[in-house]
Amino acid sequence: MRKVLGLALVAGALLISACNTIEGIGKDVGSAGDTVARTADGAK
DSSP: OHHHHHHHHHHHHHHHHHHHHHHHHHHHHHHHHHHHHHHHHHHO
C-alpha cells in the first residue's frame, strides 16, 4: 500500500509540473502568433 501511495504522490507531482510547463508553452506560442498577426497587419 505504501508503494502505491508513493507512486501516486510522485505521479501527481509530475502531472502538476507538466501542466505548468504546458501552460507556459501555450502562452509563448500565443505570443508568437500575436506578433505574426501584428506584423501581417502592418504589411498591408
